[in-house]
Amino acid sequence: MEKERGQFIETWGSLGVLWGINRSMARIHAFIMLCEDPVDLETVCRRLRISRGNASMSLKELRSWGVIHRVHMSGERRDFYVAEPDNWKMIFKIAAQRKEREFDPALQALQDLLGRADLDSSSGVRARLGELERTMTTFDRLARKFLGNEQASRIVVDMLKKFKV
Amino acid sequence: MEKERGQFIETWGSLGVLWGINRSMARIHAFIMLCEDPVDLETVCRRLRISRGNASMSLKELRSWGVIHRVHMSGERRDFYVAEPDNWKMIFKIAAQRKEREFDPALQALQDLLGRADLDSSSGVRARLGELERTMTTFDRLARKFLGNEQASRIVVDMLKKFKV
DNA sequence: TTGATTGTTCAGAAAGGACTGAATGATCAT
DNA sequence: ATGATCATTCAGTCCTTTCTGAACAATCAA
Known part of the structure; x- marks a missing residue:
């Protein structure tokens, strides 16, 4: 070697x-x-x-x-x-996998918790958790937009242009 | 509790x-x-x-x-x-930290390796590593653009508009 | 200075993950 | 059907990380 x-x-x-x-x-x-x-x-x-x-x-x-x-x-x-020969695809796949394994379960757990009827709905805790859930849902939509795209390298080129990196 | x-x-x-x-x-x-x-x-x-x-x-x-x-x-x-009271700031801070701790050392190591003069420069291996280094450098610039921004929540709103999420 | 309060460090114990290698499963040629 | 080849699984072992609790450091009040 x-x-x-x-x-x-x-x-x-x-x-x-x-x-x-x-x-x-x-x-x-x-x-x-x-x-x-x-x-x-x-x-x-x-x-x-x-x-x-x-x-x-x-x-x-x-x-x-x-x-x-x-x-x-x-x-x-x-x-x-x-x-995988396309480096961009590789990076996107890793990112997508990590989101799926690390972020998605967190959001899911939060939604399950908030969905339960048996919780004290007057608590300030519930409000704080609801706020967090909304932020994470938006983040989720944003991430899907990018990571779900098959044309990984094309989307990067688009972003480079739009944001003048 | x-x-x-x-x-x-x-x-x-x-x-x-x-x-x-x-x-x-x-x-x-x-x-x-x-x-x-x-x-x-x-x-x-x-x-x-x-x-x-x-x-x-x-x-x-x-x-x-x-x-x-x-x-x-x-x-x-x-x-x-x-x-940290701002959920967007929190998410961005976590993302920035993880990039710094996980991605940056990988890019650095790759650049160090390619920078060494004592390596066999005729090898196809070097070409493959160089290609990977270029892709990662571009990704790095792109990530800095977003994560380095102090106005985390504003940038998200911008993106929501631009990409019609 | 002494004692009280609070924060930090670190050696060793406990817990958790990764790795091995032998057993098992699967598939093919004869 | 039998043996040969290759892939997979998993119980046990080994290794790494995390957690504890006691010792130490720092700061303050009296």
Whole structure:
């Protein structure tokens, strides 16, 4: 493994912890990003020195984030994987996933709480929570507008123009 | 502690884990959000049943995120805390902090790596990393444009209009 | 100075997540 | 059907993070 490839993989792995994904997932993602050709599970295990179990789970998870894709090679029984080639799509997919996993449950929980009939509706607490719910709902609509868009890179170009970044 | 207050605190606490902040911090944040008057460390410990050490650290951390503020009450030696009252400001502050803690180090590491003279510059790896660096830099500029703005709620209103959300 | 009050730090205990490797499942060729 | 190949699952182990509580620091009143 050449030097820069290894350095990038370990760096990305350490950063993955900050990103809320674990080290293995981040290292595998980095490795696949840098491969010209599709890679199989066995290769991931051997090159990154991780167990088959871990690699299998991590690949599944990376796929659910939409940052890698499974491809079939003709004449091969094994599964092969490639990274999402469009960087903008990748960033948007990560953002969309994180919103879905982190923000949406919070909004949902808040709405459930406010929807209950059994709560003391005279309380100032309820007013404060209602206010928070409204703000979060608006944020949600705004986020959907951007993240739901398939043409990730085009929308960015639009924004760059509109806001003169 | 009335029912809805308690439920909200525990819900927010569980969600905090998803958000990458820990349960104590999230519970304390929820508690302070729902208090009409400034609260002191002792009250936090007693009402939420957590240790002084934990409360002290968590309050410090919440303050560094900018989602609570320290206030001084006349004639009181103790420190008191209030939540950021503007929900939009709160959301923007969280987003800005997370970008700073999670995205910026990744971009920095990538730039450091590419800046090193000792790397094999003929490699396709370098080209792929360069491409990624350009995309992330653009994203960075775009994010700064929004998150750096003090008038969080106004910018949201602008966007709602422009994008007809 | 002494004691009272309040805030911070940190070593160790407790809790929570990640990783391994063996067992199991699935699919294919013969 | 059998063996070969590859993927997945999960119980147990290992490692990291969080939390506690006691020690320490800082500040004030008397």
